Amino acid sequence: MVSILIPVYNAAEFLRQCLDSIVSQTYQELQVVIIDDGSTDDSLSICEEYATKHAYFEVYHQENIGVAETRNRLLDHVAGDYVLFIDADDWIDPQMVEYLETKARTFHADIVTCHAFIFENDKVENNVSAAVFPVQEEVWDRERIVREFLGPNAFMHVLWSKLFDAKFVRNARFVKEISHGEDSLFVWQLFQKVEKVVMTTRKLYHYRMSATSITHQSFSLKKMSLLVACERIYEDTVRFWPQYVDFARANLCLANMQLLISAAQCNYKNKEQIQKLQRDFRKNLTCLKRVNLVDCRLLRKAIFLSHGYFLYRIMLLLRRVTVTV
Structure with missing residues (x-):
């Protein structure tokens, strides 16, 4: 049985x-666990409607x-052999559970991870034909898993593209004090325990880039x-995988870059915090350049922000005024 875990908060628009994408699965040995986290819209009533129809x-x-x-509370309810997390505003292909479960059993894999279609403003951002890039499938040992996680493979960080063997996640926990990046840390901690991961580039998950993403929210210290x-x-990484320290430092630099860009877009004005982000970004910039984790255009923007954040913020403001006029 596969346990599908869904945290829900004010997701009525897309829920x-x-x-429906879960009900339509070709694989029907399912346990679907939903926790409504204090929604103020119709999310709870929608969930209860589906629970009435589907045992x-x-x-x-x-x-x-x-x-x-x-x-964490969803994990307490797991009764299945495998676990799949889904975000309430996303959806999955009808074959996703069957495909991932079959790969897990065939290869005796601890985790099976796939790719996704990314939607922003209801437009597909990475819809490349399989005829151009045929589906690839590989089996990775733990060292390859670590290398891919710390490298440029962004899909290794996300929670929602993976089917987990339940024995690894039942006693695992998300760090509740971390409100951004907690899913990446959770996946990383599991990768330290597994022996085998199956990676497929087949796109089975549909991820909706929403206002909850780090580049869309108002900026605060929680970020x-x-x-x-x-x-x-x-x-x-320093302790167990010293050969990949440069990649880990590059990821620190990348996080600083994302936060700087997000802060500028949200007109964040805390000078002390911005200066700390700038210093930490410059400290690890050499590693980021060396391991090539980000495209040149974005890197140039971040380098500019690391020296002229407040000038960049003024430029953004003037651009918005010009567009309005």
């Missing part, structure tokens, strides 16, 4: 599409405590917890 749906409600702790996650990954 039916998510749940394998379990719906729970709680006061709002945040996604990390909600996922800085992304650096805590990256620092913990760096510390593990």
Whole structure:
């Protein structure tokens, strides 16, 4: 049985599409566990409607405590042999569970990970034909897994593209003090325990880039917890995988870059925090250039921000005024 875990918070607009994609699965040995985290829209009533129609749906409600702790409570309900996390505003292909479960059993894999279609403003951002890039499938040992996670393979960091053997996740926990990057840290901690991962480039998940992504939200100190996650990954790398320290430092630099860009877009004005981000970015910039984790255009923007953040913010403001006029 596959346990599908879904944290829900004010997702009524897209929730039916998510749940319909689960009901339509070709693989039906399912346990679907949903926790409504204090939604103020119709999310809970929609979930209860599906639970009434489908006996394998379990719906729970709680006061709002945040996604990390909600996922921890979801893990307490796991009864299946495998675990799949889905975000409430996303959806999955009808064959996704069957495909991943078959690969897990065939290769005796601890984790099977696939790729996804990325949607922003309802437009597909990475819809490249399989005829151009045929589906690849590889089996990785633990060292290859670590190398891919610390390298440029962004899909290794995300939670929602992976089918986990339940024995690895039942006692695993998300760090509730980390509100950004907690899923990446969770995946990293599991990768330290597994022996075999199957990677497929087949796109089975549909990820909706929403207002909850780090580049869309208003900026606050909570976002800085992304650096805590990256620092913990760096510390593990120094201790257990010293041959990949440059990659771990590059990921720290990349996190600083993402936060700087997000802060500028949100007109964040805390000078002390910005200067810290700038210093940390410049400190690890050599590693980021050496391992080539980011495209040149984005890197040039980040380098400019690391020296002239407030000038860049003024430029953004003037551009918005010009567009408005």
